[in-house]
Amino acid sequence: MNRDYPEKLLQSKKYRDVCPDTVRRVWAACAARYKKPKDADKAAREALHGITGAFMTPADAAACADSLRDWLALDRPDALLAEALRRHASTLERLPLFAMDALYGRIFDITGKPGRVLDLACGVNPIYLGARGIDTTGVDISQSAVDLINGFGASCGAPVRAVCADLLCDGGIPDERFDVALMFKVLPLLERQRTGAAAQVMDAVNAAYIVASFPTRTLGGRNVGMAGHYSDWMEAHLPGNRSVAGRFETENELFYILKEL
Numbered sequence: 001m002n003r004d005y006p007e008k009l010l011q012s013k014k015y016r017d018v019c020p021d022t023v024r025r026v027w028a029a030c031a032a033r034y035k036k037p038k039d040a041d042k043a044a045r046e047a048l049h050g051i052t053g054a055f056m057t058p059a060d061a062a063a064c065a066d067s068l069r070d071w072l073a074l075d076r077p078d079a080l081l082a083e084a085l086r087r088h089a090s091t092l093e094r095l096p097l098f099a100m101d102a103l104y105g106r107i108f109d110i111t112g113k114p115g116r117v118l119d120l121a122c123g124v125n126p127i128y129l130g131a132r133g134i135d136t137t138g139v140d141i142s143q144s145a146v147d148l149i150n151g152f153g154a155s156c157g158a159p160v161r162a163v164c165a166d167l168l169c170d171g172g173i174p175d176e177r178f179d180v181a182l183m184f185k186v187l188p189l190l191e192r193q194r195t196g197a198a199a200q201v202m203d204a205v206n207a208a209y210i211v212a213s214f215p216t217r218t219l220g221g222r223n224v225g226m227a228g229h230y231s232d233w234m235e236a237h238l239p240g241n242r243s244v245a246g247r248f249e250t251e252n253e254l255f256y257i258l259k260e261l
Helices: 004-011 020-033 037-052 058-073 078-085 097-111 125-131 143-156 187-193 197-204 226-236
Strands: 117-120 136-140 160-164 178-184 207-215 242-249 253-260
Touching (some): 037 187, 097 125, 097 253, 117 125, 125 160, 136 143, 143 160, 226 253
Parallel strands (some): 117 136, 178 207
16 A cells, blocks of 8 residues: 555665654655656655765764764863764864864854754754854754764753754744754755745744855865855845845855844
């Protein structure tokens, strides 16, 4: 029966770490496009692979946890924090730590130092923010990343926590008030999954500032005009209740800081 297919995906070794709402959402979208369940299943697996390609491997998740335990036991040296963060692709590309510190310094020069941060599609970034004393709530569809963040917060008393949820499903975005919401490289991914999804998510965020970023280079490191493309896209999709408070580029990323009107 058709309803058996998403349950098989949920139980599969490859996708059992993925938020169940994501698996069911992707399956439903594919089932609406294909008459045959097997074709829908194939399409759903391909779509999920594209969404989860940046997930940590189990080995990387274990290594990250080991580094964090050593970090806590050895009086929290930055070298071990960096070793943990490099296990996830999204934080790896922003290392070394002095570069991450400089990036957030640049952001907070515009937003002010936040009391509460919401990190959407967070990976393990809340671990960095928590280690720097910033109260952070993360949302991600990877249960492994969520478990690492919550374990980190519980073990060292850092002001961080995370939930496994899908930004495109009901209840996926916390409705509490935040000072800053981070949306690093996630808006294009949302828009590819469903037209209009990026605007929908930005509208749902309850924060004084949204910090959205976009890639400016291909995975191979080539500059092919991505900064101009995403700049045009962001300007065209600027939420009606926000203005641009800041815009800047790093070596491979474009940042927009959107202020609530």
